[in-house]
Amino acid sequence: MKIEPNIRRNTLLILSGLIFANVRNLMQYGELATSSVTYFLTTWFIHYIAVALVGIAAYAIYSTNREKYIYAPENSKPIEVEEFLYIISLVAIITSLAALFFYYYVPRGLE
Numbered sequence: 001m002k003i004e005p006n007i008r009r010n011t012l013l014i015l016s017g018l019i020f021a022n023v024r025n026l027m028q029y030g031e032l033a034t035s036s037v038t039y040f041l042t043t044w045f046i047h048y049i050a051v052a053l054v055g056i057a058a059y060a061i062y063s064t065n066r067e068k069y070i071y072a073p074e075n076s077k078p079i080e081v082e083e084f085l086y087i088i089s090l091v092a093i094i095t096s097l098a099a100l101f102f103y104y105y106v107p108r109g110l111e
Helices: 005-029 037-064 081-105
Strands: none
Touching: 005 037, 005 081, 037 081
């Protein structure tokens, strides 16, 4: 079964916003963002929009002069916005989980 690219991109954006919001709440408050439904939906939506805006801003920088940042032969086609948002969503998930790992499992020093 093949998943449509738009569904895959939107699902990953939703998931990355959810993971990003919960990791931030775990690191900042020591609990998940599930104290109330309103708080949960608000934090998820804010982080969902933040991941999408960061992805769009990164794509704008990439698309203006991609030859400066990435070696690309003349005959190669640039990455589309949908594929770029997919990549940014995966990067957001991986960095959130890495930050959570380092927050809990790397020693902070003698206290």
